[in-house]
Amino acid sequence: MYHLSKLALAAAMLAAPAAHAQSRPTAEVIHWWTSGGESAAVKQVAQAYRNAGGAWIDTAIAGGDQSRAVTINRIVGGNPPTAAQFNTSKQFLDVIEQDMLNNVDDIARKEGWDKVLPEPIIKVIKVDGHYYAVPLNIHMQAWTWYSKAAFKKAGIAKEPATVGELFAALDKLKAAGIVPLAHGGQSWQETILFSAMLSNVGGKDLYLRVLRDRDQRAIGSDAFRKVLAAFKRLQAYVDPGSPGRNWNDATAMLISGKAGVQIMGDWVKGEFTAARQNAGQHYGCIAGFGPASPYLIQGDVFVFPKSSNPKVIQAQKLLASVVAAPATQLSFSQYKGSIPVRMDADPGKADACAQKGMAIMKDRSRHVGVSEIYLTPDQNGALQDVLTAYWNSGMTVEQAQKRIASALRD
Structure with missing residues (x-):
């Protein structure tokens, strides 16, 4: 009897972590960050999400065109990921027009995006008065x-x-x-x-x-x-x-x-x-x-495919808040080579080239898409x-x- 009780206790202890994992907000994220620097960068976002209490499922697909195609096919096919990477561009405009994305207006209001984000970024992530993507970083292309x-x-x-x-x-x-x-x-x-x-x-x-x-x-x-x-x-x-x-x-x-x-x-x-x-x-x-x-x-954003499932929405909102945080953006950019969208991130922790970019971004007259x-x-x-x-x-x-x-x- 005592032996059986020990077995039952051990089984319960093993089951507890699994049950805990299932109860956490779980996000499957499609992205194309597969090179050495990119892979190290996205791990920063994944870890920040885990630290916030979420479970991250990584779906990396080499090549931006291929990754976007998989994302759109899965959305259309009724099996969307929780979130997906796109560039800061009109790449996802068709998906917005087809009403296939959840908006992130609550995060935008909380973070004051209308006032703090560069105009070229606002013009592509805000459509008909609603924000449909969370910007993670700013890349300068040239x-x-x-x-x-x-x-x-x-x-x-x-x-x-x-x-x-x-x-x-x-x-x-x-x-x-x-x-x-x-x-x-x-x-x-x-x-x-x-x-x-x-x-x-x-x-x-x-x-x-x-x-x-x-x-x-x-x-x-x-x-x-x-x-x-x-x-x-x-x-x-x-x-x-x-x-x-x-x-x-x-x-x-x-x-x-x-x-x-x-x-x-x-x-x-x-x-x-x-x-x-x-x-x-x-x-x-x-x-x-x-x-x-x-x-x-330009830069990278996360979009959130349409869902009415409360657990999916919970996972999306948690990821959106994590991505919007200055600390996440800075740690990601340190590996990715970009600079944070958030200009209140500490430039002292950035490398010399990133500091040049962050200084230039303070001059709005130089902002061009x-x-x-x-x-x-x-x-x-x-x-x-x-x-x-x-x-x-x-x-x-x-x-x-x-x-x-x-x-x-x-």
Whole structure:
């Protein structure tokens, strides 16, 4: 009898943790953070959710397009995740219009988003007066990164301060036998190079007239022709292995000193961090050329598929509050390379490049969205198609102008 009682007690003790786990708010989260730095970053959010009393089920799917497709298919198929990652863009506008997301208005009101969030972010996550996504971070798409070791080997003593000086540095790297520009030949990466030239060569006014306003006169202007010429000029500095290369493999070329420069979003910092390289010591970062250069804002958000199940809603609300917290955003960004959406996060805990970004974000005149914020997915895809064709063929500048004008015509 005593033996049976001991068995019953042991069984009860084993069952208790399982019952406790089942009683906790449980969130299945779909995301595409699979590289070294990204994986380390999302673990910070998962741990913060667990610390808040939730249970995190991780569904990582490599590739943004694939991950978004799985999310949408599961929502349409009636088996949605608790939450899913999207970029800060119009990627999820169709899902909102189909009434497939729960809003997060209560979190937005509590945190005062109308006053504290940058306008480009509000314009995509707030639709018809309701907030439908919780922003986690801010990425700047068009940073210029460089290897300190590669610059030293090429005899480049001064960080480029203008686009002209950048091209001069690329020439010196090439002469030194170093791959000047680490690039992955994929359409979205070419769009980033184009955006960098549009913002730095064309300036904020031309950038907005082309992408936000789709102004045909601006697209046909001499100023835009110079932007396209600068974009195509960059191709002379990439290596033959560029086509199809992933962005993090291009970053690895800087980490090893094989390449000198990469123009890419600040998520590459996660790769530097994972490789134990430090900003200012092993690599440098340039947020833009000139004190008024636009800061191209994008980032990551979580959306919450529609549900009337109280347990699902409880899990969603808990995750939303965790993601909105400054501490979560800061710990995530330290691994991801981004900066927090919350500007009240402590910049003293950020690296040198992140501190540059956080300082720039205090100047609202420099806040500009990436192309995906202003263009629909179809428009953005059409623009990418033209840019990639121009990059990889003998298409002239004038032909590219005409095709871009057609792609962005209302």
